[in-house]
Structures are given as C-alpha cells and as structure tokens.
Amino acid sequence: MILYLHGFRSSPLSFKARMLQQRMTELGHASAYQCPQLPASPREAIALAEDIASKETSQSLTLIGSSLGGYYATYLAERLGCRAVLLNPAITPPRDLEKYVGVMTAYHSDEPFEFKREYIDELKALKVSKVTHPERYLLVAATGDEVLDWREMVAHYPASRQIVIEGSDHGISDFAKYQDEVLAFCGIETGNRQ
Template sequence: MILYLHGFRSSPRSFKARVVHQALADAGRAGELICPQLPASPKEAMALALLLAERHAPDNLAIIGSSLGGFYATWLAERLDVPAVLLNPSVNPLKNLEHHVGVTTAWHSDEAFEFRREFIDELAALRVEKITKPQRYYLLAATGDEVLDYRDMVAHYAGAKQHVIEGSDHAISEFPQYVDDVLAFCASRVQ
C-alpha cells in the first residue's frame, strides 16, 4: 500500500497525486493507493494518517509526501519505520506557514478553510530534527522550487537516496518522468 500525503492547501486532486494514481491504475494496482484529504490541523492530519497507515505498517506500507506532506511523511516514517518518498518536502514549515494564518482556500476548490495560529505549535511537535535511517528515504528535489529551498532538503536528508532536478518548480511539472522511479523505490522497500 502507498499512503500519499498532499501539501498545504492541496488535495488528493493535486497533479502529483493524480500522476501516482494513474501510474498505479495503469499497472493494475489502483487499489493500493490511499490518498486522504488532510485536515488543516497538523495534529488532526497525523491522527488520520496514523489511523490509515497502522493497518498496513510496517511491512506493507510506503509513504509519498509532497511539500508539507513530505514533512508529515518524515514524521510518520520515523514513527512507523516505513519507507518514504519526499517530493520537494518542507523541512521546517514553521518558517514558511506563519504568514498563512487565517482563512484561505485550497488550490483545487473554492472551499474556505482556516489555518489557525495554534497549528504552528502542532507543526513544531511533529518536527524531526534528524532522520534516523537515511536508507528509508528517497528525496526528489528541484533546484527551481519557488516555494522551498532544495538545499535545506538535501542537507536534512543527507545520506538518503536523492535525485536533484536542475530547474523545474515546486510542483515538479515533469513528475510523470519520475513516477516510475518513485513507485519502484516504494515497491523495493515493501514486503
């Protein structure tokens, strides 16, 4: 099973989530993807992810996390001892999300949601200062990410399998070129 965790203001309808779903469907494995809509509260998001993950962890689960979902995936991977693929992950969302406090909308709908100040504290409680098993991770980072600095990602996941894309963007617009490698990493780590 693969648990896909989307980023901030995103959803299961994100570009990368749809690419993963299509690749699995093309391989006759569509039923192996779990891709929930994560609540705005990091505490609630991780409670939901844990509930979904614990049914399959540790032997039959890999996680893919994008942006804030990569931050979440790291916390879950450390907690459950499962592999994780990180797509332009947020290493320290505390410095990036402070200016998003308030009411906003998701990228894929006009539905409003509130990102509360206390959610910053919830994020702080989930921070993984140093990964414990680099071989558990595969980092896909773009030098052209306009939201997050790829150098922070490379440093945080030192020793992990890493593919740094020259250029590109936060969305990894050419993600279909990399999805097979992402899924192969997941499959190689799941029994």
Template sequence: MPTTHLLYLHGFRSSPHSAKARKVGARVQTQHPGVTWWCPQLPPSPREAMAMLMHGIATWPHESMAVVGSSLGGFYATFVAEQTLCRAVLLNPAIAPARDLQRYVGEQTAWHDPADHFFFKPEFVDELRALECGPVAEPHHYFAVIAKGDEVLDWREMTARYPGARIRLLEGSDHALSDFDAQIDEVFEFLQLA
C-alpha cells in the first residue's frame, strides 16, 4: 500500500531545519504533494516528545503511514514503528541513547540555532530507557542507512540492532550523512509514497 502520511524525526540537538529533513520535506512537497508531511520540533523530554508524536499521528492510517528518523530520531522512529507496525527509514539510528546521552545532562545548544538553548535533565535518561524496545516485530518494515564513518555512533551496533532489515551500509560517510543526496532515491523507493 502506498504511503500517504510521512513523519520525520530529527536527532538530538537538531531540528526540522536539518539538511536531511529539509531535503526529504522538499521532495515530498514537489513530487508527492498529496502526502501528509509532518516534521515537528521535538521537545527535549523523550516522554513529552513521544506523547506529542503519538497524539499527532493518532488519526493517521497505520497501514499507509511511514516514519523517517535520524540519530535519536531513529530511536524514536523505531518506537513509533513498533507501536504502529508502519514502515520506518532509520538514518544512523541511536541504539542506546539512555547510555550515550547521560554525559549530555545539562545546558545544551541547538545545532541550527546556537542562540536556542535547552536543558537536558537527568530524568530524561530514564525516559529514554522507558522507550527501549526489544527485537523489532517486522524487520522487513525497516530500512537503515548506516555509515561506517559515523564519528558518533558505532556502525556495528546499529547494524546488529536490526537483523533481517534492509540495510545500506556505507563504507565512509559520517554521522550527518553528508552524502545523503546519494541515498535519498533509495530512501524514497523504500517509502513508496503515494
């Protein structure tokens, strides 16, 4: 079934203004104008972020929706996909953010607007832990783009998290997927937008 609703989830300290989010959004709007597109600014609290997302997609048809998530957004996208059994594209997905983000507790600045500050509270680590899922129920619903050159996350850990999923393993690249233009066609082919 073609995808009629697409959710995009940005990463930690990122925003809907990230290069990948803007590229995906622009392509949806120009080539698939009938698709419902939502790329929200996620609050720092994982619990609040997930409550907002689940409320926002409550009326979406699960059988024809999909989610794309980058880094921490990939962790969130996995949770959403497990709840809805929708298709998911994961771009260098965070695997254990409760472990990895503990050292970021405190004042943070946003990548795309250094004037934008937020506080990453200690309890957010527990909120992340509460969103951890077991093995994915429908591996064929997942497509992960994983860079061996990711300077933030371990590609082996990312690959091992999604056995049976479709995986595009890039020999180089980086955490931001600076070469995303070379991957976007395969991402859209997997998403099967209406």
C-alpha cells in the first residue's frame, strides 16, 4: 500500500496526489493508495497516518511525503521500518513554518484553519537527525524549488537513492516524468523499465 502524506496547507487534491491516484487506478491498484486530509496539528497528523499504516506490514507499506509530508514520512519510516519516497521534503519545518503561525486557508479550500504556536514544538518532537537505513529512502529534489533548499534535502539523505531534477519547482510540476520511477520504488509494476 502507498500512503501519501501531503504538504503544509495542501490536501488530497494536490497535483501530485491526484496524479498518483490516477496512475494507481490505471494500473489496477486503486485500493492500494490512500491520501488522507492531514490535520494542522503535527501530532494529530502523525496519529492519523499511524492509524492507517498500522493495517499494513512494514514490507507492504511505502510512504510518499511531499514537503512537510516528507518530514512526516521520514519520522514514520524510521518508526515503522518501511520505505519512503520524499518529494522536495521539508528538512527543518520548525524553522521554516514559524512565520506561518496564525489563521490561514489551505490551497484547495477557502476553509480557514489555525497553525498554532504549539505545533512548532510538535514538529520538533518529530525530528530525525539521521536516517538509519538509507536504502529504504528515495529522494526526489528539484534544484528550482522556490520554497525549500534542495541542498539541505540532498545532505539529509546522503546515502539514499536520489533523483535531483535540474530546475522544476517546489510542486515538481514535471512530476509525470518521474511518477513511474517513484511507483517502481514502491514495488508497483508499471510496465516501464527504469
């Protein structure tokens, strides 16, 4: 099963989440893909993801995390012993999200939500200083990411498999080129040779 963890202010309606869901459906694996709406609270987001993941074995589960979801996926992969694909992952969200404390809306909704100051401490509690099994990780980092520094990503997963995309952007707008390689890492047969 693939559990997709979206980024900050994002949702299951994000570009990459919908693209992967469509591709999994095309490949006959629609039931093996989940992308829940994550709560604003990191502690609650992790609890929700762990609840879904608990129904799988570590061998049958792959986490795909985008941006803040990549930070969550790293924490959970270490905790659960499963694989993780990291798409432009946040490496230091306690630092990066400090300026977003307050009320805002998500990208795919007009519904307001509050990112509370205590969530910064919740993020700090999820920090993974160094991954223990780099072979369980695939990093996809875009040098053109306008939000996060791709060099921090590469440095944080030094012995892991890495796809460094020249250019692109934070949302990896050219993700279609890489989705089958991502799915192959997840153990999904796509019919394409990598």
